[in-house]
Amino acid sequence: MPEGMILKGVGGLYSVKSPQGIYGCRARGLFRKEGITPLPGDRVIFDVTDENDSEGYLSEICKRKNSLVRPAVANVDLAFIVVSPVDPEPDFLLVDKLLCIYESKDIEPVICINKADLAEKNDIQSISELYKNAGYDTIVTDARTGSGILEMEKMLHDRIVVFSGQSGVGKSTILNKIMGDYRMKTGGLSEKIGRGKHTTRHAEFIEAGDGYIVDTPGFSSLDPGLLNHKELAFLFREFREYEGKCRFSGCLHINEPDCAVKEAVEKNLVSRDRHSRYVKIYMQAKEAEIKRRGY
Ligand SMILES: Nc1nc2c(ncn2[C@@H]2O[C@H](COP(=O)(O)OP(=O)(O)OP(=O)(O)O)[C@@H](O)[C@H]2O)c(=O)[nH]1
Ligand SMILES: [Mg+2]
Ligand SMILES: [Zn+2]
Numbered sequence: 001m002p003e004g005m006i007l008k009g010v011g012g013l014y015s016v017k018s019p020q021g022i023y024g025c026r027a028r029g030l031f032r033k034e035g036i037t038p039l040p041g042d043r044v045i046f047d048v049t050d051e052n053d054s055e056g057y058l059s060e061i062c063k064r065k066n067s068l069v070r071p072a073v074a075n076v077d078l079a080f081i082v083v084s085p086v087d088p089e090p091d092f093l094l095v096d097k098l099l100c101i102y103e104s105k106d107i108e109p110v111i112c113i114n115k116a117d118l119a120e121k122n123d124i125q126s127i128s129e130l131y132k133n134a135g136y137d138t139i140v141t142d143a144r145t146g147s148g149i150l151e152m153e154k155m156l157h158d159r160i161v162v163f164s165g166q167s168g169v170g171k172s173t174i175l176n177k178i179m180g181d182y183r184m185k186t187g188g189l190s191e192k193i194g195r196g197k198h199t200t201r202h203a204e205f206i207e208a209g210d211g212y213i214v215d216t217p218g219f220s221s222l223d224p225g226l227l228n229h230k231e232l233a234f235l236f237r238e239f240r241e242y243e244g245k246c247r248f249s250g251c252l253h254i255n256e257p258d259c260a261v262k263e264a265v266e267k268n269l270v271s272r273d274r275h276s277r278y279v280k281i282y283m284q285a286k287e288a289e290i291k292r293r294g295y
Helices: 029-033 092-104 121-133 149-153 171-186 237-242 260-266 272-293
Strands: 003-010 013-018 021-027 043-050 055-061 078-083 108-113 137-140 160-164 205-208 211-214
Touching: 003 205, 013 043, 013 055, 021 029, 021 043, 078 092, 078 171, 092 108, 092 272, 108 121, 121 137, 149 171, 160 171, 171 205, 237 260, 260 272
Parallel strands: 021 055, 078 108, 078 160, 108 137, 160 211
Antiparallel strands: 003 013, 003 043, 013 021, 043 055, 205 211
């Protein structure tokens, strides 16, 4: 049976890309019974029911590496978290929550500092240093002129990539720029990515060379219930080297005495702001869990 990858799913009809072409496939009741919703990014095995019309049925969904809720996609390799130093003012709490979510799902995050043309050099530098020191790759872009976009495109190779971040930071503008580059390379036509209220609600893959990118409508807050507070300390990358060095095993690095992470904050080895946001996210995630359980 042929194998392929779901590019999009609308109204129970899935576009499956296979070496033989794109097939429109329906899902069998089987998946609904098992509580599985096929997602873009899923590797699937399908039955061809009509070769002429390229129609088929999904018969199996291969094991997922991960899946996201927003955008609802599977098997994501890389996430660009877009942040703008100005207009809108950066929401670092959101950035750090997104980082935790990607860390928990084994998705490599890259911080993209956009609107470099509007920002002060110092502001770009301080955001870049903050996240480099925490162990992340950062990239500086100006979606208007396209500076930095080529560097981004080099990271797309053979990967499923999502863009996320606050509303208005320039995700769609960057995507349009990338698509424009590929359009020029391939001579093909492609639609513009929606902005604001025109943003499509379902996740859809955009092919960029041999990589796939997914736009996400911006958001102002994230459901803290998406994170498990007990795992949070492991999701802050720069805390990991202090693991096992606190006085108490299972130290949360919040109020405990002789905490190696808090000592590192005092010595400026770990950013105080990142640590404060860790505490905040921990509290929010814990509260969300209490609400969920009801005690
Ligand atoms: N000066 C400047 N403006 C930019 C840049 N990137 C985006 N913009 C502008 O910023 C505004 C918002 O850009 P969008 O691409 O719609 O932002 P978005 O992140 O997709 O926003 P949502 O879809 O609401 O999440 C638009 O007016 C863009 O033209 C940039 O690098 N420099
Ligand atoms: Mg957008
Ligand atoms: Zn500690």
